[in-house]
C-alpha cells in the first residue's frame with residue numbers, strides 16, 4: 001500500500017532523508033522510530049506530497065507520488081506533527097470544512113461527522129471552539145479530521161506527543177480501531193513503548209537513514225533479549241544476551257551498579273547506532 005524506493009531529500013548539501021526504501025502492506029501499522037532530526041517528518045512530507053522528492057520514488061496505493069499528487073491526496077489522510085486545526089472554529093466546523101474540501105456530499109458529511117466524533121469521544125464537544133480544547137482532545141480531533149474522507153492510508157506524525165499516559169492510551173485505542181477497519185497506517189514516534197505496543201513492524205531511522213526494519217520482537221531477538229546495563233558511573237557499554245543465565249553471569253563479574261532487564265527498542269537503537277534516542 002505504501003512503497004518507497006530510494007526516497008531521498010536534500011536541503012542544499014544536507015541529506016535529510018537518504019535512500020529510504022521499504023514497503024507497507026495493506027492493514028499494517030508501520031512505525032518510523034528515531035531521534036529528533038532523523039528525517040521522519042521530512043519522509044512523511046514527501047509521501048504526502050507536501051515536500052518535493054529530490055530523488056527516488058514513492059507510491060501510495062499504486063499511485064506515483066511525484067507524477068500524480070492529486071490522486072495520492074485523495075487516498076491519504078494526514079495528522080501532521082504541528083497541530084494545524086482551525087482554532088477559531090468548533091470541532092464540527094473543522095470536520096465540515098475538511099469534508100467540503102474533499103467534495104463529500106452534505107448528507108455524507110453530516111453522517112460521517114457524527115460517526116467520527118462518537119468514535120473519538122468528542123461528540124459532546126462538537127460545538128466547542130477548538131482553542132478551548134485540551135492537548136489530548138486536539139490530537140484526537142486531528143486524527144478524526146485526517147480520516148474524514150475515508151482514506152486508505154493514514155499518516156500520523158507524532159500523534160501522542162506531549163500527552164499524559166492515560167490520554168496516550170486512548171489515542172492508541174483509536175489507532176488500533178482504525179487498523180481494525182483495514183486502514184494502512186504509518187506512524188512516527190520517538191516514544192519507544194508506543195512503537196512496541198502499536199506497530200506490526202518498525203523502521204528505525206537515524207540521520208536520514210533506515211538502520212533497521214523488522215517486527216519489534218524480532219529486532220529485540222536480533223540484539224539479544226536480555227540487556228545488561230551499567231550505571232553511568234561504571235561507564236561500561238550495554239551488552240545483550242539471549243540466555244538469561246549468561247547475562248546474569250556477565251553482570252556478576254562487573255563492579256558497581258548493574259541491571260539485568262529485558263531489552264527494549266531503545267536498547268536496539270543504541271546497539272545499532274551507538275547513540276541514544278533521548279539525550
Ligand SMILES: Nc1ncnc2c1ncn2[C@@H]1O[C@H](COP(=O)(O)OP(=O)(O)OP(=O)(O)O)[C@@H](O)[C@H]1O
Pocket residue numbers: 011014016034035036037038039040041042043081190
Ligand atoms: N525546510 C528545511 N530546510 C532545511 N533543513 C530542513 C528543513 N526541514 C527539515 N530540515 C532538516 O532535516 C532534518 C530532518 O528533519 P525532520 O523534521 O524530518 O526530523 P524528524 O525525524 O521529524 O525530527 P523530530 O523528531 O524532531 O520531529 C533535520 O536536520 C532538519 O533540520
Ligand SMILES: [Mg+2]
Pocket residue numbers: 040041042081157
Ligand atoms: Mg518530526
